Amino acid sequence: MKNKFQHLFEGIAKAGKPTPLNQIYTELYITEGGTGAVSDEHEVRQIETASRKAARPETMIRQEDIFKLPPGRHEPIRTVMTMGVAGIGKTVLTQKFTLDWAEDKANQNIHFLFPFTFRELNLLKEKKFSLVELVHHFFTETKEIWSFEEFQVVFIFDGLDECRLPLDFTKNLVLSDVRESTSVDVLLTSLIKGNLLPSAHLWITTRPAAANQIPPECVGMVTEVRGFTDPQKEEYFRKKFRNEKQSKKVISHIKSSQSLHIMCRIPVFCWITATVLEDMMETREGEELPNTLTEMYIHFLVVQTKVKKIKYDGGAATDPHWSPESRKMIESLGKLAFDQLEKGKLIFYESDLVKYDIDISAASVRSGVFTQIFKEERGLYQDKVFFFVHLSVQEFLAALHAHLTFSDSQVNLLEEQQTTFHESKTRTSKDAEIHFYQRAIEKALQSSNGHLDLFLRFFLGLSLGTNQTLLQGLLTQKESWQQTNQETVQYLKDKIGGNLTADKLINLFHCLGEVNDCSLVEEIQQSLSSGSLSTDQMSPAQWSALVFILLSSVKDLDVFDLKKYSNSEKALLKLLPVLDVAFMLLSVCNLSEQSCELLSSVLKSSSASLRDLDLSNNDLQDEGVKLLSDGLKSTKCVLKTLRLSGCLITEEGCAFLVSALKLNPTLLEELDLSYNHPGEESVEALTAGQRNPDWSLNKLWYGET
Structure with missing residues (x-):
C-alpha cells in the first residue's frame, strides 16, 4: 500500500514526474x-x-x-x-x-x-x-x-x-x-x-x-x-511553485480573475492552471498570462502538444505548427467529446475509441495530448478504461470540435437539423456565423440544470480573434470575427435583460467575460463606487449587472440592506436572486403581501440558505404572514432569525406562525413580534415552545418592548 500510494501523478503516471503525495498534499x-x-x-x-x-x-x-x-x-x-x-x-x-x-x-x-x-x-x-x-x-x-x-x-x-x-x-x-x-x-x-x-x-x-x-x-x-478554500488555494500554489516570486505572481493573477479564482476551488483545475503558468513563465516571460477559462484551456492544449513535439517528433518548443498527427488526434478527441457530452457519457472503453478512429496503441504511447488530457487506466489483469482528465476538458474539446466542424464544412452541429449555409437560400456566410453563436446561447438557456453552461463559455470564447490566433493552423481565423463578436455581445446583453434565474444570469455574465466585454458590470461598479447609482432609470440589463456584482461580492455582503438601492417592492423583485446569500435587512421598504409570496418561494427553494430575515415596519398584515408561514413549513427552509416588528400582525397572523413552528420546531431560534397584536393564545403557544426542548426557539419578543 505504501509503495502504491506514496506518489501522486497529476495528469497520468507515464506523462509526468511522480510527486511525493505528502509533499504536494493540501x-x-x-x-x-x-x-x-x-x-x-x-x-x-x-x-x-x-x-x-x-x-x-x-x-x-x-x-x-x-x-x-x-x-x-x-x-x-x-x-x-x-x-x-x-x-x-x-x-x-x-x-x-x-x-x-x-x-x-x-x-x-x-x-x-x-x-x-x-x-x-x-x-x-x-x-x-x-x-x-x-x-x-x-x-x-x-x-x-x-x-x-x-x-x-x-x-x-x-x-x-x-x-x-x-x-x-x-x-x-x-x-x-x-x-x-x-x-x-x-x-x-x-x-x-x-x-x-x-x-x-x-x-x-x-x-x-x-x-x-x-x-x-x-x-x-x-x-x-x-x-479548496481561498487559503488552501494559495497553499497549493506555494507548494507547486517553490520559487516565492513565482508563487506570489501566480496567486495574484488567479485572484485578479473571478472565473479563474472560482474554478480553483477544484484541485484538478489548480493543476491545469499551474501547468500552463509554469510553462509560460519559463518559456514566454513577459507575455500576458491567461485571464479567461478559454485562454487557459487553449494554452493547456498547446502545452501538451508541445510536450509531444519535443519528446517524440524532434520539434522545437516554439514551433507553432500543428503536426498532422496532433491535428487528427485533437479532431478525433473533439468528436468523441462532443458526441458523448450530449449523451452524458464520461467513461470510455476501447470499443468506444475504435468508433472514432483513435489508434489506442499509438495514442497511449506517443501522444502528449492523450497522456495529459485523456487518461488511460488499467485494472489488475483487466482491459483499459479511458476518460478526460476533467469534465471541463471534455467540454472545451467539444466546443473546439463544433468550431472546427463549422470552419471546415459550415455545418452547425447545434442545429436540430444540420445544414450548411450553402444549402440555405436565405443565409449569407456572415449570417450563418452569427446564427452559429446565437443558437448555442439559446440551447444553453434551454438547459434547466446548466449542463451546457461551461460548454457555452468555451464556445463563445473561441469566437475571439485573439484565441483563434492562438490556435492558428488548427482553427481558421475568420475575417468577420469582430463584427460577429459585436453581434454576439449584443445578443447576450439582450438575454441578460430578460427574466433569468440567478445561475443562468451569472453564466451569461461569465460568457461576456470570455469575449472580453465587461462594460455592463464596469458601468454599474463605477456608479456604486461614486455613490451616484440611481435605480429609477436603470434598464433590465443594468439591474442584472447589479445582481451579478452583489452575488460576486458576497464575502463583503454580510448584511444586504434593500434601502441602500431602493425602498420599493420593484427593487426587491429585481434583486430577488441576492436574497439567498446574505442577512436580509428589508425593514421600512414599503413591502406588501406580494413580497411575502416572493420570500416564501425563496424559503422553500431546494437551494435555500437564507437564515436571517428582517421585515420590520412593513405593512405585511396577517395575509402576508400567512404566505411567509407557508415557506417556514418547508423542510428545505433553514431560516434562524425572523424579525416582524411593527408589521400590523394580529392574532390570526400569529396563529399561522405557531402552526408553522409546530410542524418545523427546530427551525427558528429568534422571533421578533414586538409592536404587533399577537393575542394571548399565540403568545402562550410560543412561550411554551421556548420551554420545549424539541423547539429551537430561544429568543422571543412580543408586545411594545
Missing part, C-alpha cells in the same frame, strides 16, 4: 452533513453557487477522522458516503487516508484496508467471486486468510458515479457467507446493506449526481468535499 475542506440527495446540476454551477454562499458554521472533518464519531453521535458509523464534484479531490483524499494508515500515522486500529475503484469492479461484471476471493484477486498478499470476521476491516469504494453494475438493492439475493461465490453486483449490495461482513467499515465516494444509487438507510454519515 488539506481539503470537508464538511459533515447533507442528505446524500441526488443533484443533476452542472458541477461547475454547484461550485459557483457554493462560492457565493455566505460562510456558515459547519462541522469540519479531517480525512483521518472520517470514521470517528462526531460530537453527539453514539452509534458507531459503519458506512460513510463522501460526495463532491469531479476533480474536487475525492480520490486523492482516499489515497492520503490509505498512505497515512500504511505509514502508521493514523488509524492503527484498522487491521486491513482494501481500496477498490468502481472502474476496476466494472470489468468483473460477468465474473463470480466470493468476498474473500475478490479480496484475494486484488490483494494477493491476503491469500492465506479465509476469514475476516475477527479483524477490523475497512473497504474503500471510490467513484460510485462510474459504477456500471446494476446495484439492485431490492431484487438482488441477500448473501451472508464471505466464502460463497456470486456476482460482484450481489457481493456489493450485500456488503453495503450489512448482511455480508457486518463488522466491516465502508467508505464510498461519489459525485452528487449518482448519490441516490445507495439507499439512505444504508449510509451512516454523509460528508462533502468542498475542494
Whole structure:
C-alpha cells in the first residue's frame, strides 16, 4: 500500500514526474452533513453557487477522522458516503487516508484496508467471486486468510458515479457467507446493506449526481468535499511553485480573475492552471498570462502538444505548427467529446475509441495530448478504461470540435437539423456565423440544470480573434470575427435583460467575460463606487449587472440592506436572486403581501440558505404572514432569525406562525413580534415552545418592548 500510494501523478503516471503525495498534499475542506440527495446540476454551477454562499458554521472533518464519531453521535458509523464534484479531490483524499494508515500515522486500529475503484469492479461484471476471493484477486498478499470476521476491516469504494453494475438493492439475493461465490453486483449490495461482513467499515465516494444509487438507510454519515478554500488555494500554489516570486505572481493573477479564482476551488483545475503558468513563465516571460477559462484551456492544449513535439517528433518548443498527427488526434478527441457530452457519457472503453478512429496503441504511447488530457487506466489483469482528465476538458474539446466542424464544412452541429449555409437560400456566410453563436446561447438557456453552461463559455470564447490566433493552423481565423463578436455581445446583453434565474444570469455574465466585454458590470461598479447609482432609470440589463456584482461580492455582503438601492417592492423583485446569500435587512421598504409570496418561494427553494430575515415596519398584515408561514413549513427552509416588528400582525397572523413552528420546531431560534397584536393564545403557544426542548426557539419578543 505504501509503495502504491506514496506518489501522486497529476495528469497520468507515464506523462509526468511522480510527486511525493505528502509533499504536494493540501488539506481539503470537508464538511459533515447533507442528505446524500441526488443533484443533476452542472458541477461547475454547484461550485459557483457554493462560492457565493455566505460562510456558515459547519462541522469540519479531517480525512483521518472520517470514521470517528462526531460530537453527539453514539452509534458507531459503519458506512460513510463522501460526495463532491469531479476533480474536487475525492480520490486523492482516499489515497492520503490509505498512505497515512500504511505509514502508521493514523488509524492503527484498522487491521486491513482494501481500496477498490468502481472502474476496476466494472470489468468483473460477468465474473463470480466470493468476498474473500475478490479480496484475494486484488490483494494477493491476503491469500492465506479465509476469514475476516475477527479483524477490523475497512473497504474503500471510490467513484460510485462510474459504477456500471446494476446495484439492485431490492431484487438482488441477500448473501451472508464471505466464502460463497456470486456476482460482484450481489457481493456489493450485500456488503453495503450489512448482511455480508457486518463488522466491516465502508467508505464510498461519489459525485452528487449518482448519490441516490445507495439507499439512505444504508449510509451512516454523509460528508462533502468542498475542494479548496481561498487559503488552501494559495497553499497549493506555494507548494507547486517553490520559487516565492513565482508563487506570489501566480496567486495574484488567479485572484485578479473571478472565473479563474472560482474554478480553483477544484484541485484538478489548480493543476491545469499551474501547468500552463509554469510553462509560460519559463518559456514566454513577459507575455500576458491567461485571464479567461478559454485562454487557459487553449494554452493547456498547446502545452501538451508541445510536450509531444519535443519528446517524440524532434520539434522545437516554439514551433507553432500543428503536426498532422496532433491535428487528427485533437479532431478525433473533439468528436468523441462532443458526441458523448450530449449523451452524458464520461467513461470510455476501447470499443468506444475504435468508433472514432483513435489508434489506442499509438495514442497511449506517443501522444502528449492523450497522456495529459485523456487518461488511460488499467485494472489488475483487466482491459483499459479511458476518460478526460476533467469534465471541463471534455467540454472545451467539444466546443473546439463544433468550431472546427463549422470552419471546415459550415455545418452547425447545434442545429436540430444540420445544414450548411450553402444549402440555405436565405443565409449569407456572415449570417450563418452569427446564427452559429446565437443558437448555442439559446440551447444553453434551454438547459434547466446548466449542463451546457461551461460548454457555452468555451464556445463563445473561441469566437475571439485573439484565441483563434492562438490556435492558428488548427482553427481558421475568420475575417468577420469582430463584427460577429459585436453581434454576439449584443445578443447576450439582450438575454441578460430578460427574466433569468440567478445561475443562468451569472453564466451569461461569465460568457461576456470570455469575449472580453465587461462594460455592463464596469458601468454599474463605477456608479456604486461614486455613490451616484440611481435605480429609477436603470434598464433590465443594468439591474442584472447589479445582481451579478452583489452575488460576486458576497464575502463583503454580510448584511444586504434593500434601502441602500431602493425602498420599493420593484427593487426587491429585481434583486430577488441576492436574497439567498446574505442577512436580509428589508425593514421600512414599503413591502406588501406580494413580497411575502416572493420570500416564501425563496424559503422553500431546494437551494435555500437564507437564515436571517428582517421585515420590520412593513405593512405585511396577517395575509402576508400567512404566505411567509407557508415557506417556514418547508423542510428545505433553514431560516434562524425572523424579525416582524411593527408589521400590523394580529392574532390570526400569529396563529399561522405557531402552526408553522409546530410542524418545523427546530427551525427558528429568534422571533421578533414586538409592536404587533399577537393575542394571548399565540403568545402562550410560543412561550411554551421556548420551554420545549424539541423547539429551537430561544429568543422571543412580543408586545411594545
